[in-house]
Amino acid sequence: MSMSQEEIESLMNGIDLAEDEASANAEEENNSSSSMSENDIADLIAQTDLSEEKSEPKKEPLVIAKKEETVTNSSVDEILKEVDQVVSEEVDSSEDLDVDSLLKELEESEAKNENSENIDDILASIENMDDSEEIEEKTDNNIEKIVSEKAKEKAKVEEKKTSASDEKTGKEWAENKIQEGVFPFPADQDTKVVSQLSEVANDTEEKSLQIFDVLSLVLDNNDEASKEIKVNETFVKEQIILLKKLNNKFPNVPEFQENLNLAISAQESNKNLLSIIDAENMKIFGAMELMQFNDINRQKIERVMSVIRKLSSYLNNLFEDERPENEIIVAKHIHGDNSENLLADDDLESLISEFGN
Amino acid sequence: MKILIVDDSSTMRRIIGNVVTQLGYSKEDFDEAEDGVKAWKLLGQSQYDVILTDWNMPNMNGLDLVKKTRAEGTHMKTPIIMITTEGGKGEVITALKAGVNNYIVKPFNAEILKEKLDGVFKK
Numbered sequence: 001m002s003m004s005q006e007e008i009e010s011l012m013n014g015i016d017l018a019e020d021e022a023s024a025n026a027e028e029e030n031n032s033s034s035s036m037s038e039n040d041i042a043d044l045i046a047q048t049d050l051s052e053e054k055s056e057p058k059k060e061p062l063v064i065a066k067k068e069e070t071v072t073n074s075s076v077d078e079i080l081k082e083v084d085q086v087v088s089e090e091v092d093s094s095e096d097l098d099v100d101s102l103l104k105e106l107e108e109s110e111a112k113n114e115n116s117e118n119i120d121d122i123l124a125s126i127e128n129m130d131d132s133e134e135i136e137e138k139t140d141n142n143i144e145k146i147v148s149e150k151a152k153e154k155a156k157v158e159e160k161k162t163s164a165s166d167e168k169t170g171k172e173w174a175e176n177k178i179q180e181g182v183f184p185f186p187a188d189q190d191t192k193v194v195s196q197l198s199e200v201a202n203d204t205e206e207k208s209l210q211i212f213d214v215l216s217l218v219l220d221n222n223d224e225a226s227k228e229i230k231v232n233e234t235f236v237k238e239q240i241i242l243l244k245k246l247n248n249k250f251p252n253v254p255e256f257q258e259n260l261n262l263a264i265s266a267q268e269s270n271k272n273l274l275s276i277i278d279a280e281n282m283k284i285f286g287a288m289e290l291m292q293f294n295d296i297n298r299q300k301i302e303r304v305m306s307v308i309r310k311l312s313s314y315l316n317n318l319f320e321d322e323r324p325e326n327e328i329i330v331a332k333h334i335h336g337d338n339s340e341n342l343l344a345d346d347d348l349e350s351l352i353s354e355f356g357n
Numbered sequence: 358m359k360i361l362i363v364d365d366s367s368t369m370r371r372i373i374g375n376v377v378t379q380l381g382y383s384k385e386d387f388d389e390a391e392d393g394v395k396a397w398k399l400l401g402q403s404q405y406d407v408i409l410t411d412w413n414m415p416n417m418n419g420l421d422l423v424k425k426t427r428a429e430g431t432h433m434k435t436p437i438i439m440i441t442t443e444g445g446k447g448e449v450i451t452a453l454k455a456g457v458n459n460y461i462v463k464p465f466n467a468e469i470l471k472e473k474l475d476g477v478f479k480k
Contacts, residue, residue: 187439208368216371285467288375295366299413299442 194312197305201298208294215284222277222284229277233270239263359403360387363396363410363422364440369463373409373440380474393417397425402434407477408432412441412452418443420455427456436477440465 177183185191243260252257333342343351360382362373370389375402378389390396392414400408408426412419419439426432435459443449444462453458459473 164439204364205368211372212368216375219375245424283381288372289464289466291368292372295364295369295443298366300413 201301236267359405361405361408365414377468393422408437411437423455
């Protein structure tokens, strides 16, 4: 059956309206955004057409068109609304994105600006430092030299201090060992055998001479005393002779007898004094004779010194090496020593591994 | 009486001098020398009646002095008494063969020296 003109016109109006509305919506969509694609809209429209055809086959197109028109129109409106919403959201999001990017760009630009400003300052400062820089470099070099020299001097002083302190501790340790009797006295002028023996011999002879001088002085004084006593003795002798004559001539005068007795006693005391002095002299001579042992002992010491000298020369010849003397470096710690510094194999390996060479 | 005392020990020279004074001699009666060289020099300068010498001395020992005195100079017959610590028989024989008149072993006293001197002068 053929469609009436009215039916055709209504049908056409329905399609036109849908088309117009769709195109308007599309334009709006295009103007706003392109998120909702035309294909999607077309699909939605197509879905509305199919739904009208299924309800009425003939009329259904019209009805369907109408319905479709009515359905499509409302759905399209709804769709359009939805699309608008979506587009607006997308625009917002896009705008946010743009803002973020813009902000980032701004920040970057600001940083660049700051860097540029710092660089400019530096460049300006560098430009200003054209003349003074050279002077400052020179002073810096001098300062560095002075500092390095002072550091070297300090290092030397510290080395000297440490070496001096080491020597001190070493000397103290050695002295303690000597006092304990573990070490002998060091071989210096006071402990060398021949030197000490010679010193003993010379010193004893010197002191013997001094003693001899004292004894000689005593002998001389005794001689002087003896001389004086002898002078008195002659006087007393003459007095005795005189008093005897007077006593004989004047026996009644007791004074003559008394003085004669005194004179005789004085004469006896003089004799006693002389004998005492002689006895002392003999003792002194005996002491002087005993000092011969100084000479005897000196010769004994010289005999020992001679043996020591010969022994020393013999040993020197025995141990002498005719080759030029070069100090041989010897090991301090050898396998078998009782030293605590000897490393065991395990300790050696661990030490090597610690260094990690 | 002029006496020459030869000994390298000053103490020994003093002792011998004291012994000599004990025997009645004065200090001006004797001279001292510390070795054979100086003794030979003094022997060339003065005349001595007796020489009292040690054996072991530096420069020239007593034995060499005795040999030289007996070989030459003005004291070839002067009595020589050796006063020394060497007490071995061999040394005494050696000294007697060299020409000493008597031999004294240290230590000694004044009586021994007097006895030796008397024996030498008697001869």
